[in-house]
Amino acid sequence: MNDHDNYQSPLASRYASREMRGLFSARHRALQWRRLWIALAEAEQELGLAISDEQLDELRRTADQIDFDAVAEHERRLRHDVMAHVHAWGDVAPSGRAILHLGATSCYVTDNGDLVILRDALELVRRQVVSVVRSLADFAKAHRAVPILGLTHYQPAQATTVGKRACLWIQDLLGDLEDIDHALGHLRFRGVKGTTGTQASFMELFGGDHAKVRALDERVTEKLGFERRFAVTGQTYPRKLDFRVCQVLSSIAQSAHKFASDLRLSAGRREMEEPFEQGQIGSSAMPWKRNPMRSERICALARFVMANLDNLAQTAAQQWFERTLDDSANRRLALPEMFLATDAILALYQNVAQGLVVHEAVVDARLREELPFLASEALMMEAVAAGGDRQDVHEALRLHARAASEAIHRGEPNPLVGRLRADPSFASVAGRIDELLDPKRFVGRAPEQVDEFLAEEVEPVLARFASIETVAAEIHV
Template sequence: MSSNTIYQTPLSSRYASKEMAELFSPATRFSTWRQLWLWLAKAEKQLGLPISDEAISQMEAHLELTDEDFKVAAEEEARRRHDVMAHVHAYGQNAPAAAGIIHWGATSCYCTDNADLIFLKKGLDLLLPKLANVIKKLADFAIEYKDMATLGYTHYQAAQLTTVGKRACLWIQDLLFDLRNLTRARDDLGFRGVKGTTGTQASFLAIFEGDHDKVEELDRLVTEFAGFKYAYPITSQTYSRKIDADVISALSSFGATCQRIGSDIRHLAATKEIEEPFEKDQIGSSAMAYKRNPMRSERMCSLGRHLANLNKDALDTYAAQWFERTLDDSAIRRIDIPSSFLTADILLRILDNVVSGLVVYPAVINRRIRDELPFMATENFIMRLVALGGSRQDAHEKIRVLSHEASAVVKLQGKDNDLIERIKKDEFFKPIWGEIDALMDPSTFVGRAPQQVEKFVALEVAKALEPWKGTFSTEVSQLSV
């Protein structure tokens, strides 16, 4: 069948990076199973079991599957209804000298679970430098715009001024939390190792004729071959599905961060203060040719929502496991683990593309400040009048009346805010007429925002990014349609 006549997930067919899509491919999965069987055989041979050099050599020569191997495995699975045994059979055909010792003492979860832990680790290794690179680019943006005053919004209503760079730091700080969470999740990962059917290692104790030391050494050797620092000391037939929940929870939290950032950019695009990149020949709307829709940020919110909700699947799957294991975790994990990593990878590509080309419109930002600043500046006027000997209550009442008059002009007549002109014509404010423009300088309304940006980037961001300094790139992630 043509790929155009069957459903494919857009995560892999449309959006994901090549390296992440390959990590969760059938070729990678089943070649990893073969690698795990080879490690087991090598460790068992090293500990004295009768496994020939020829068996090891044949196994080593056939770690990668051919199209014929996939065909053999598919036919065997259709007959046996067991994917692991189908691939044991296919591998045995490639390595006949090893056919009798492949999977010796192991249960299916020896290859499936250990492979999944390898994929979790490699997946996080792919994501973390990409996340660090996005944070670095946003930090550079924050420094560039640390002094540029802009309207702050609370309740999506105009509030005290902040700066463009300070707002970017809100995004950066949340991404730093994600960097910390994903790093910890990766560093905490252990290996299932060699534990047998219910985690008791009984089959391996039988193989080694009751030698506990050899069983423990077998577990240690295979774990070392796989590149893990330790194996979980306690497992059932599977490693605890709480591990999946831990990793996916960190990824889901990152998905929520992407929704937050994407939503902010979409709102700023609506007010024409900041926009995501828009390509020369890009079409915003099939009907409205003038549109510049924030499609990247909308995609980020859409996929972020999907990723954030996968956390519930992982928690429910963990909670539903009975005793030493049940198989109701299998199908959903085949979907959710790749989906969570592919989605996170896609989100990082979108984030990188967006933050690499954010467009700031200072004239629009200044105009919006001018529209709102007169109201915000009135407290400064009152305080200055009091400092010159005036009555705070009288000043407050004057400001209240004039503000309501100016507000009515804006709301009912659609005209510009003329509060300052009214104040400059009112004799009550004559003592501060000469200071009004200085009291209206936007830079005096941003508090310590510029200093906060500088300190945050120099200390918190720099410290968090130190392990990733050698991975930074100025290249921009290119997005599919």
């Protein structure tokens, strides 16, 4: 059957990048297992076991020769995936076959291999987050002083700036970068621990020499590029590590969902929107539609990632004693799919961040429509400063504002400014109302906050990752 006759995960076929798909591919996983078997054999030889250079050379020479059809045939017979790989490799490396997997349990390759993949996947995610931060920082700088109506409870509040709003999105991602660094810094290798974590098999191999068994654990850890390993394990590394790693993915999904939700709401107000390509169709039935497809997909995939975190919590909680196998099938689904979904989210986020569109005329019109209400206190203070009675001015403003709201609810333009100009209580400021309603008077320190945030918080992070190149994110569909 061809691919169209089989179910395929949309994450692999539609959304995730080639690089992330490659990290979780069957070939890459098998190659990590072979790296681990070679590292184990090398360290065992270095510590005195009877393993020849010829055996090691044969394993190194054939490490990339993976016959997946042979693996499948062995697994049908053996009903064991790891041993199927051992036998398939042994078929093409007969001298190395004798020392393959010596003293090891299946989790030596499966768990340690997963840890290598998780480490590399986290580093890829970090590169993607940095790229998004860089794009959003450019956007925030360019729009640092563009006034926009701020919303609380999705109701008009006070003015802010487009750049300041973007800084809120960036701040979430900076927290995610801290979480990634923490996760990578605390990621440990399972190491060489044996069947139930006691290293008993290796004690047999090395004649009860504790120092050599400890050295074996240390050397394999170093060969795979890890600085730390678990001091104690059962048969597996603690499944809470999966949860801790994927907490980071959930956090990124939350940040992206917040951004995409804000943009979807902005698109509905016609203030801001994601890039919309020349030939893109927004709706099959409504030709004028400009649906925020990318942002909606971000939210959809983010919901998937956030929901899956509970799955890993349940798996960690339900491990029995030294190990139970009900984690295996679950992790084969949850870990790759959470990473692939996060990868897709960040590709979309980067694509949108690089092409964000601000319709400044609409932004200005929306703000000016509400500004007479937002400026009420400032107008009152000016009228009082010109000699008016504070309580009389306040009451006049209250009545005019109420009448203006009723007019707006009837579908009429906001009449508040006209009513104030005609009211004797505001005669002293009538000629200055346009000046007093300049939107830039109401954004506070927002532009300066953008400058300070970018200089003090964002630029040091981007300088640290200056070697990460920002490229245009590819969106497949």
